Amino acid sequence: MNYREFTEAEQKRYNDFASKYIFYAFSDKQFIEGMKAKGLDPETDKDKVYSMFGGGFYKKEDAAKVREMFQSLEDNRKKQIEADTTGEGFIYEMFLYELNNHEYSYTGDMEDTLNALGLTVEEINANEALLTGLHKAIAEIEAHEEE
Numbered sequence: 001m002n003y004r005e006f007t008e009a010e011q012k013r014y015n016d017f018a019s020k021y022i023f024y025a026f027s028d029k030q031f032i033e034g035m036k037a038k039g040l041d042p043e044t045d046k047d048k049v050y051s052m053f054g055g056g057f058y059k060k061e062d063a064a065k066v067r068e069m070f071q072s073l074e075d076n077r078k079k080q081i082e083a084d085t086t087g088e089g090f091i092y093e094m095f096l097y098e099l100n101n102h103e104y105s106y107t108g109d110m111e112d113t114l115n116a117l118g119l120t121v122e123e124i125n126a127n128e129a130l131l132t133g134l135h136k137a138i139a140e141i142e143a144h145e146e147e
Contacts (some may be wrong), residue, residue, distance in 0.1 A: 091133030
């Protein structure tokens with residue numbers, strides 16, 4: 001499975017999960033609507049929800065399910081990375097996609113890409129496949145810049 005197919009499948013899995021357990025609110029109106037949709041009173045039940053990154057909220061009683069979902073997503077990504085022993089398949093596609101997605105060709109900065117992937121420079125330097133995939137992706141981006 002290539003990186004794009006993998007991320008699309010994982011995004012669908014997350015979206016299906018989130019539709020049951022998570023609501024997103026970027027205004028008071030959306031928060032009220034989300035609370036009501038989850039069967040909560042927006043005035044008296046604020047203590048029954050956790051907030052998360054990106055404007056998400058979920059019931060405290062669902063915290064274990066939410067943690068399990070995020071752990072599962074992370075574990076699946078790690079399995080795909082581990083399966084690419086050369087770094088020239090999934091890992092290369094992963095870095096190429098995320099470097100482009102985070103505008104590496106304009107900024108020359110990998111920080112946002114590494115944050116998105118949950119990787120550190122130390123982890124990449126300690127793993128030959130990760131290092132190979134990263135170098136190959138950067139070379140591809142730089143080759144397109146020269147055109």
